Structures are given as structure tokens and as C-alpha cells.
Amino acid sequence: MLPEILPVAERHGLKFDPKTLGKKEARAKCPFCRADSAPGKERKFYLSLNTQDQVFKCWFCGESGGVFRFISLLEGIPESDVMERYREQKGKGYKPHPAERLSLHQYRLMGYKQKPDFLGLRKCDLRIYKRKRDECWQDWRDFVAGERRSAFQTLIVGIHGINFQEAVQKIREREKEIGAELLKPVLNIYSLSERPEWTEQAEAFALHVCDPEKYPFPSTDQQMKGACRAERSPK
Ligand SMILES: [Zn+2]
Numbered sequence: 001m002l003p004e005i006l007p008v009a010e011r012h013g014l015k016f017d018p019k020t021l022g023k024k025e026a027r028a029k030c031p032f033c034r035a036d037s038a039p040g041k042e043r044k045f046y047l048s049l050n051t052q053d054q055v056f057k058c059w060f061c062g063e064s065g066g067v068f069r070f071i072s073l074l075e076g077i078p079e080s081d082v083m084e085r086y087r088e089q090k091g092k093g094y095k096p097h098p099a100e101r102l103s104l105h106q107y108r109l110m111g112y113k114q115k116p117d118f119l120g121l122r123k124c125d126l127r128i129y130k131r132k133r134d135e136c137w138q139d140w141r142d143f144v145a146g147e148r149r150s151a152f153q154t155l156i157v158g159i160h161g162i163n164f165q166e167a168v169q170k171i172r173e174r175e176k177e178i179g180a181e182l183l184k185p186v187l188n189i190y191s192l193s194e195r196p197e198w199t200e201q202a203e204a205f206a207l208h209v210c211d212p213e214k215y216p217f218p219s220t221d222q223q224m225k226g227a228c229r230a231e232r233s234p235k
Pocket of ligand 1: 030031032033034035046058059060061062063
């Protein structure tokens with residue numbers, strides 16, 4: 001099903017020949033050449049809109065095409081964007097991208113002041129909207145990765161040090177706070193026979209926290225960063 005061409009023309013303020021409204025072919029003033037807006041042409045309506053096939057044609061300038069091209073010309077955006085926007089809007093409703101489903105609280109945790117206005121962006125510029133959406137999603141993934149790193153360290157401290165149950169509890173609380181899984185993925189990583197590289201440094205620091213005598217402080221810059229994060233970790 002194509003979008004209906006008549007409401008599109010109405011939305012864009014086209015002037016209709018009232019006699020033709022309700023007919024299969026509606027006539028309007030052509031917004032592309034405006035030849036029928038010249039003095040003395042008050043009764044002329046060069047643009048023909050076929051309300052059955054959703055196509056248009058100006059009998060004066062020859063501009064013609066389907067409804068997507070019509071919208072594209074009226075709004076000055078590429079036809080492919082018009083089609084994509086239509087595809088996204090129709091059907092059982094528009095499915096928001098995961099970045100759009102993140103809450104304001106989650107955006108604040110990532111360091112944003114506000115949640116981006118995705119709806120507004122989508123209406124005004126599809127490309128900017130997509131870029132923003134992907135950027136936010138990447139930020140969220142980075143944020144969660146950092147959280148998992150902290151949770152992993154908490155787990156190591158719990159296992160080698162003070163209190164395992166307390167560590168698990170801490171991770172669970174943080175999980176609720178940020179609205180992303182931590183405990184399960186971190187336990188999975190811990191039980192791998194070959195763990196990802198980042199866990200080495202994370203573990204080295206966590207062990208140092210448990211027993212500074214036995215495990216000397218890791219010294220590189222990156223490890224320092226890990227250290228700082230671990231100190232502020234799950235509260
Ligand atoms: Zn025209």
C-alpha cells in the first residue's frame with residue numbers, strides 16, 4: 001500500500017481546483033513550476049493528482065512521478081529517505097532502536113545530560129538521526145563493557161578476599177541500578193578456560209586489593225585506570 005497522494009498535497013498546502021476534489025483525478029496549482037500561479041491564470045490548475053494510482057503530473061512543466069517522488073520534491077529530501085521513513089512508520093507501528101529504548105537514567109549514567117530527542121531527529125533528518133542512534137548505542141556498549149570490567153574485579157575480590165556473597169550482592173545491586181546484565185556474563189567470563197585479555201589486568205589489580213603484599217601494584221597507565229574504576233565500583 002502506497003501513501004495517499006491527496007493528503008500529502010493537502011499537508012503541503014497545495015491549492016486545489018474545488019471542482020475536482022473527490023474525483024479520481026484531482027487538479028491543483030503546480031508547486032514546481034508555478035506557471036498556473038501567474039496573473040490571469042487563476043482558473044488554471046496544471047498539476048494532476050491521480051488518487052487511485054498515487055501518481056502526479058504537471059501538464060505544463062512535465063514534472064511527474066509517484067507519490068514518493070512527490071514527497072521527495074516537496075520536502076527536498078532524497079526519495080530513498082522518503083521510502084525508508086514510510087517503511088519504518090507503516091505496519092504494526094514503528095519499532096524503536098535499542099538506543100531509543102534506553103531510559104533517561106541510563107543516558108545520565110553514561111554522562112549525557114539529556115536523552116536525545118530521537119523522534120524529533122527522525123522527523124527532521126534521517127541521516128543525522130541514524131548517526132546519533134548508532135553513536136549512542138556504541139556509548140552504551142562501551143559503558144556496559146566498563147561496568148562488566150568493574151563487576152569482574154568485584155567478583156575476583158569476592159573470591160580471593162573478603163566475602164563472596166557480599167560481592168555477588170554488590171554486583172546484583174549495580175545490575176538493577178544500570179538496567180543491564182552483569183553477574184551472569186561476568187561469571188561466564190570467569191569460568192572460561194581462556195579469558196579475554198582485559199581480564200588479566202583487571203584480575204591483577206583486584207588481587208592486589210586483596211593482598212598487596214603478595215600481589216604488587218600493577219604499574220602501567222591502563223592498569224591505573226582500571227584501578228580507579230575498581231575503587232568507585234559497584235555501590
Ligand atoms: Zn509544473
